[in-house]
Amino acid sequence: MDCIVILTIVVLNALIGFYQEYSAEKSIAALRQMTAPQARVRRDGRAVVVPAAEVVPGDILELKAGDLVAADARLIDASALKCVEAALTGESETVEKSAVALLPVTAALGDRVNMLFMGNSVVAGQGRAVVAGTGINYELGRIAELLRTATAAEKKTPL
Numbered sequence: 001m002d003c004i005v006i007l008t009i010v011v012l013n014a015l016i017g018f019y020q021e022y023s024a025e026k027s028i029a030a031l032r033q034m035t036a037p038q039a040r041v042r043r044d045g046r047a048v049v050v051p052a053a054e055v056v057p058g059d060i061l062e063l064k065a066g067d068l069v070a071a072d073a074r075l076i077d078a079s080a081l082k083c084v085e086a087a088l089t090g091e092s093e094t095v096e097k098s099a100v101a102l103l104p105v106t107a108a109l110g111d112r113v114n115m116l117f118m119g120n121s122v123v124a125g126q127g128r129a130v131v132a133g134t135g136i137n138y139e140l141g142r143i144a145e146l147l148r149t150a151t152a153a154e155k156k157t158p159l
Helices: 002-035 139-149
Strands: 038-043 046-051 060-064 072-084 094-096 121-133
Touching: 060 072
Parallel strands: none
Antiparallel strands: 038 046, 038 060, 060 121, 072 094, 072 121
């Protein structure tokens, strides 16, 4: 009788554990699908939503408040467009963007009001921008490459 009770408890415990693990995997898969970055681009004369990984130089991004910038892009049209660039420049304030300003490529990142950078978010307004760089050819990619190729001595901090 004891053997049957113990076996029943073990089987029941295994079934409950399997169900919980299965439910957790489904939840994680759903969260990954929801958080996968996407971009609204103009292709063949119409706006389509594509995964951010499929954005290529020359695509026209259509952006509005709440969007995440999918690649480095130069503004071609902007209406009261403001972005948070804290991840790239460290600025805590929103930055007003302008399609009119023509700045040299050598301008500091924080001064490039005519550029949008991958990973930054749009907090107000709307705009359109042509993708200028993806992969290693965007600002965050350049930073990642600098970190990857830095020597051990360069990686040391005073702390």
